[in-house]
Amino acid sequence: MAYADLREFLATLDRNGQLLTYSEPVDPEPDLGAAARATSNLTDRGPALVFDNINGYERGKARVALNVVGSWPNHALMLGLDKDTPVKDQFFEFARRWDAFPGPVERRDDAPWQETTLTEGIDLFQLLPLFRLNRYDVGTYIDKACVISRDPDDPGNFGKQNVGIYRIQVKDKDRLGIQPLAAHDIGLHLRRAEERGENLPVAIAISNEPVITTVAGMPLAYDQSEYEMAAAIQGAPYRIAKAPLTGLDVPWGAEVVLEGEIIAGEREIEGPFGEFTGHYSGARSQPVIKVHRVTHRSAPIFEHLYLGMPWTEMDYTLALNTSVPLYRQLKADFPEVAAVNAMYTQGLLAVISVKQRYGGFAKAVGMRAMTTPHGLAYCKVIIMVDETVDPFNLAQVMWALSVRFHPQHDIVTVPNASVLALDPSSDPAGITHKVILDATMPIAPEERGHYSQQVDDPAETATWESIIKGLLK
Template identity: 30%
Template sequence: MPYEDLREFLTDLRERGQLVQVDRSVSPHLELSLITKELNDRQGPAVLFTNVQGSPLPVVTNLFPNRERAAMALGVGVDDMRDRWIEAMRAPLEPVMVDRAACKEVIRDSADLTQIIPQIVWHEGDGGPYLPFGLCICKDPDTGRRNMAIYRIHMKGGNKVGMKLQPPQHGGVCYAKAEARGEPLQIAIAIGGDPALYIASQAVTGFGVDELGLAGRLRGAPVELVKCETVDLEVPAGAEIVLEGRVLPGVREAEGPFGEFQGYYSGASMRQVVEFTAITHRRDPIYLATYEGRPPTNTHVLQAIAREPRYFTQIRDYVCPTVKDVYVTLGGAACYHVWVSIHQQAAGQAKNVALELLKSHLVKHVIVVDDDIDVRDPLQMEWVLATRVQADRDVLILPGMASQHLDPSQPAHPSGLGCKMAIDATIPYGQDYDKVEFSPDLVERVRANWGAYGLR
């Protein structure tokens, strides 16, 4: 059964010993952030802060410290997550509309964020308090197709915030279309709700695909939506809090700096401004937030599990039907590094596989290995880099490619122009290396006898 909302998930986490409660008074200025980061680094429990200074609401963080927790949110095993995602991309399940919704229990008379949203500062160099974990819903002004993604929000006091809405990010595309007409872009920010919504929000899809449909198939039941009060949008009925507003056309103000997902600060820039027009919430809302910054974080877990199925199908359908596994690493910020294992069918195929991935501006380094190697095991990866690679033959260097612009090592950072690399760490097609290993029969027999040897 899918989770109805955040609360059901929290109850389940608590029963499994995976939710801790901190009742001691905690500062929203860096202290809550650092506790969250420590728990994240330890792959520890989710945490409910009941006493955040100056905050009227309890705060929950560290929902997704690892793949296991994300799999639990979808009710699948870790190894089944990829197939669930592939199914969701193949056959989204449309949301359904409802009239009554928990997220409307309270309709506030003021859209002043500071009265309700905890003003949490996450990093010492940030330009102010940030709202990091809101599901931003908007529509393509041309087609009316919905989009849902997470874009960070710089809270600037009152009902005004800064956002970074930049194509090819879909919110940025929608905004550019609205602004070209001289119109504001209507948006709604839903906080909390079924954790599957957060997983779906990180989908790698073409423009025009509604992530709420993906969420439906991921969770195994359509998402229930309710109409907003002041904008022509629909939001998840089970959300804890909903902010409604407009991104203003032709207006830019300083946003940032912010400690980014790749582990470095991005500076302040002139970016979009949102004015909120309404806030609705549950009677006793819980504020869901997350630590962002140097990997690995919850953000990277959500992104890695969303990107792997997309890359897997891309390789399987266009380059190598015998691809075995695709691993988006957390250390690579769930973006720059992809390790792939394949069963080769032709000479040079590994390099084509790498190029299929490197065409994404996000992917910087790809390593392709044979299918006897577990790409999720760093020791095995090092072994093949050491023993199956001749750099002059196997390394492709691709300078001057459109790249993820927050990579600080780019020569003209932040130009977005960067150098990419593919490493073909497969054994050349048609050759074999004389590997030292025991025959599978023998391994099986010895393992079956383990207890009989008196070993544990």
Template identity: 30%
Template sequence: MRSLPPFPDLRSFLSWLEARGELARIAEPVSLRHEMTAVELACLRRGGPALRFDNPQGARIPVIANLFGTRARVAAGLGLEPDKIVEFGEFLAALRSPPPVEGMRDAMSRWPMLRAALRMRQRFLRHGPVQEAGLSDLDALPVQTPWPNDGGPLITWPVVLTRPEDSRAGDLTRYNLGVYRAQVLAPDRLILRWLAHRGGAAHHRSWERAGKAMPVAIALGTDPALLLAAALPLPETVSELGFSGVLRGARTELVAAKTVPLMVPARAEAIIEGWIHPGETAPEGPFGDHTGYYNAVEPFPVMRVSRITCREAPLYLSTVTGRPPDEPSVIGEVFNDLALPVIRTQIPEITDLWLPPAACSYRMAVVAIDKRYPGQARRVMMALWGMLPQFSYTKMIVVVDRDIDVRSWDDIVWAISTRMDPARDTVLLDRTPMDYLDFASPLEGLAGKLGLDATTKIGAEISREWGRVMHLDPQHEARAEALLATVLP
């Protein structure tokens, strides 16, 4: 299914983009404080290319930005053409829950899936390109301060590697890879902001309970498959390190870190190694976030940097998070399409689902279903909120029929206006889990949820005759297009 060659590192992906006119170099000096943010967002909103800033002011290392600023580049990072995203999502769903094998012929047809599973194994190197050179401290990195009221420089594309206290460095299936905010506090100090439900935070609690310092490694500028695997909401039982091999189409190469007991990506641009000591925190923020607001200042763990290794002439990968559209919201749209087949394995009546980027990519969902019985729309709402953890922070779900385009606001509003009665078709829940970054919530971490049943009412749902939708004859529509093509430019 993979139609593009494997990209073993960030550089190979950039070379591929540049050959296709998808990488622009900016030679003029650009300030890391706020100005670079403006350039990145202006380029993204034009559907522009990935950017390479060759002269970031005050730094010698070039900055790469807007890497995944279009759906096509996110797909390319997965090794796919854009029209293969849904098919790849179906493949991932089958890999996650394979159907039973029926005979030898069926077993042989599964070979691509078996080969993908084998690629989830890692390859270990004695020496890796990421350890060719080193940096003196964090000040050598061209770290952006993205927004005017931010609390300081912020590393925005760190792949943070952790493991629980009762594991060893070689227990790779127990590693967690997460993309967490990392504030530069001093030349040898970082603040890692991970929320309590994230894997890194769970590992941190295990080390704190044991009263031990926790080893941490931060990979900067990894290959696109590892970046996307770290960002995907994978099940806890799936290793991001292994899963990246499926995405990449080649096994993940790892090398032992120099000063901490962890294995790290051998072809990253740089690795920040260090330790988090029990009870050591510092106030993090404020920083502009995906909601379009600044976060409050809160205490989070401090990482003491023990070493920074890097490639010769390293590159620094950065991004900007803000009110959509931004790079994370573009990635989220593709992940939406990848996740749909997995969701349908659990709720098969769902025919399509859209998480509008403007709704912070997860706070609202529009769901189309193949409706067959009364109350089905409400059952689907409850299933999404209750069965799938990724929807626990979705505070509004609109359910529509399969004839509605869930990505068309005109279709959605028409369905709400003509197929929903506010008194009968509204589901309202109170005191449910919510992202504490939602300032509209009456209580931190607890808020209501709203469901709108905008489907055609059937059976016991309605006591009057339902209207008939108006449609033209398709032959007449085709005739109209042919006639107009002869008279209109």
């Protein structure tokens, strides 16, 4: 199931009825953002969208891909699974493949993005059909590209070369704004470069196959390579190529590669931008990238990520790559953890199922989740459920909350904890109270309530689930 590039994955989506190509004329704004928003509004099984007739650009020379991994069928196909694979099964398959980390990396010098090179007269507005996603975005953005940087203090360490997804505002023909939070690896790289009085070289790979963009959004350890994780997830060596100006390793199958540097000490206002929280982020002083070299395929496809009020492609893309790392980190400390659903607003809310050892145990697991690398900036609301409750089945979760949660005994509040500044409820930005809602069944020594007569499934229910699933296909 290893996809060489975005085009190969789009072909797979097409064969599976999960791609719509629209060839009627469209305006970049508001049509493209509206189409992606409409697809997410209508269904959680929506197709990817490709537009090849965009007003203002030569037909066929400017193509935009949206909603590429914007549904559970598309996410399953990314993993090489049947498009009807249930979400919970995708979660455990993703977690199983993690065991293959670190996977092998294959360096190649025949990358298709080497077709055309620009070092002078760079104009990103001519190269890409840029457009605003939401009406009050300050400008156009590149928001699904892989940004590659390395640790200036340890440049030869392959694991410390970071591949991340960061929002990038196109400020001028060859000038970009970027939001590298201090907690992100690139934020650490930039701080170390600026302490040395140096610019930070970066490469930006636009329009990649979906596994690397999924892994680039995962909260991996600082010295864990995203390319080696992508190899583990796709089950085959991951192809990379060296960017000629910076020497950084970039995905072999990218459509466009921008090379440049974050200018040390330089900051400009960036934003507002409609974010994954469903609110605009406001404007903040952020670093600036100067682009020095562009290399690209002929007639490159521009893949863009629509985000706004959940659910959008952002939520599908980050659902399991957030849930699985949190699951792995918790399970290392507490083997009783059965599953983690951190799909909601990038894990600001998480549902964790656990087999309790004793009364109060679930609350301790919830506290640990808040101190994981991802939990420090997210995990504002944690719902704990028993291992018999499927955290991916909201009907079961709501049932547990309604009959097992006691408001007097089962709320744990952590005051003035850290959270990402984009959380619109944080006050001041980056600080919030966090809460654990314990919806597990009380056990000794915390015995209360009347839980001795739970209704179980009739005999042969599992058999009939299989029969009916087959009939529905």
